[in-house]
Amino acid sequence: MNIIDSDSMEVFDAPSINPVAVSETAGKKAVALKARLAKMLSASGVKAVDAEDGPTHFTFGVERIDAALRGNAGADGLPKAALHELHAAEKTDATSAAAMALLLAERCRKDKPILWITEAGEARRQGRLYPPGIAELGIDPDAIVHADAPDSIAALRAAADGVRSPAMGAVIVELAGKRPKGLDLTATRRLSLSAQKSGVLNLLLRRGSDTQDPLPTAAFSRWEISAAPSVALEANAPGHSTFDITLLRHRSGLYGLNARLEWNHDDHAFRERQAGETAPDLGAVPALAADRADHQGTRAA
Numbered sequence: 020m021n022i023i024d025s026d027s028m029e030v031f032d033a034p035s036i037n038p039v040a041v042s043e044t045a046g047k048k049a050v051a052l053k054a055r056l057a058k059m060l061s062a063s064g065v066k067a068v069d070a071e072d073g074p075t076h077f078t079f080g081v082e083r084i085d086a087a088l089r090g091n092a093g094a095d096g097l098p099k100a101a102l103h104e105l106h107a108a109e110k111t112d113a114t115s116a117a118a119m120a121l122l123l124a125e126r127c128r129k130d131k132p133i134l135w136i137t138e139a140g141e142a143r144r145q146g147r148l149y150p151p152g153i154a155e156l157g158i159d160p161d162a163i164v165h166a167d168a169p170d171s172i173a174a175l176r177a178a179a180d181g182v183r184s185p186a187m188g189a190v191i192v193e194l195a196g197k198r199p200k201g202l203d204l205t206a207t208r209r210l211s212l213s214a215q216k217s218g219v220l221n222l223l224l225r226r227g228s229d230t231q232d233p234l235p236t237a238a239f240s241r242w243e244i245s246a247a248p249s250v251a252l253e254a255n256a257p258g259h260s261t262f263d264i265t266l267l268r269h270r271s272g273l274y275g276l277n278a279r280l281e282w283n284h285d286d287h288a289f290r291e292r293q294a295g296e297t298a299p300d301l302g303a304v305p306a307l308a309a310d311r312a313d314h315q316g317t318r319a320a
Contacts, residue, residue, distance in 0.1 A: 042258060075226075076197040077127035077220065086280055088240075090271025100126055101239040102211040106225045106267070108245035113145070113226040115246040117263055118156060120191050120222045122282055125158050127220055128188025132164050134181040136174050136192045139167040145195075145226075156260065157284030162188075169175045172201035175210070182213045182221045189220040195227050196233060207236040230267060241268035247279050250292070259283055261292065 052241075078085040078096035085095035097103060103123075107116035124133045124206050135148065150160035168174035171194050177190035194202060207223070214221040223238060243265040249258030259281040266276035279292040 024289060026246065037054060041105050047223075060072070064223065064255065068143070073121075073146055074127070077123065079123075079280065080126070081278065081280065081291045083291065084276065084280075087273065087276055088266075090269060097240055097279055099220050100215045102207060102214055102221045102223060102242040104223045104225060104238040104268075105232070106144075106228050106230050108230065108240065108243050108263075108265075110227065112245040115260075116224060116226065116244040117148070117193070118260060118282075119242075119244045119262055119264070120224045121153065121158055121163075122156065124189035124191060124220060124222060125156075125287065128162070130162075131186065131188030134178075134190045135163055135165045136168055136177050136181070136190070137165070138174055138195065139169055141193070141195045155284065157287055168197055170201075171199040175201050175206045177194050178221065179206075179209050179213055182210060182219045183217050183304055185217050187217075187219050189222065190301075191224055193224040193226065197229050199226060202234055202236070204235055207238060208272055211237045233267070238268070239270045240266065243267055252319045259290075 021223075037192060037291060075098060076094040076096040077099050078088075079248075088097055089095050103125075105116050105120050107113040119132070137147075147159075148163065153160045153163065166177060168177050174192050174194060178190055181187055181190040210221050210223070213219075223235075224238070233241065245263045247263045249259040249261040251258050261279065261281050263279050264277060266274055271278075280289040282289055282294055
């Protein structure tokens with residue numbers, strides 16, 4: 020997995036308390052991050068070409084869900100060239116929300132890289148993506164380009180730059196807190212319009228947000244994700260990663276759609292858990308495997 024850490028760059032030194040110096044430093048940070056993104060795209064080996072002809076929508080692979088999401092569109096599922104929000108239901112569901120973002124990106128990336136953008140401070144506090152855990156989901160960790168942004172504003176700007184390039188299979192920007200600085204209708208409209216032009220899926224991953232009173236955004240859809248207990252496989256082997264998903268908002272007016280989905284990492288597909296299927300009452304387990312909390316590459320559950 021490619022990791023770009025802005026902390027090592029001298030241009031990201033602590034800003035002066037002088038307002039003018041603060042503004043200049045913020046500008047330098049944005050320019051430096053933009054240059055890093057351009058370098059990553061160049062090194063990815065994928066040429067930035069015009070949007071290719073292909074499916075305009077992506078699906079969960081579950082007929083009931085995909086058909087319900089058709090709305091006023093002519094295809095099942097969700098539009099690929101759009102911005103979609105994924106919210107962790109609770110603090111402990113952050114890992115499962117991150118896993119869901121990766122799985123949706125995997126289903127429509129067409130062998131192109133996934134750009135994952137986080138705030139550097141949050142990455143240090145919460146942990147980073149853990150490559151062995153990603154591999155357990157059936158995703159190649161080397162397909163993920165990880166960029167650390169100095170703050171939420173820089174993260175949103177980096178996402179806007181990344182989503183403009185058809186070289187990306189998907190762009191995921193992760194923001195923490197109820198009201199991240201810079202996250203508003205203007206910023207998300209910019210992301211949405213860029214996605215429409217490039218055809219690149221853009222996922223806004225929220226942790227610590229208020230799903231009862233979310234910030235207004237230009238996202239096409241908004242989802243709440245939580246971990247769910249899995250059903251053991253033969254010989255009591257660990258079951259498939261399982262999620263509870265709830266649709267909170269949809270551009271066509273849909274809401275309240277929910278399901279319990281299992282991810283099959285061999286088939287790269289979801290399956291809806293039926294009401295009669297039960298799991299042992301062992302508590303919900305995060306879907307993205309992680310090692311001990313002090314491991315450098317671990318995302319804390």
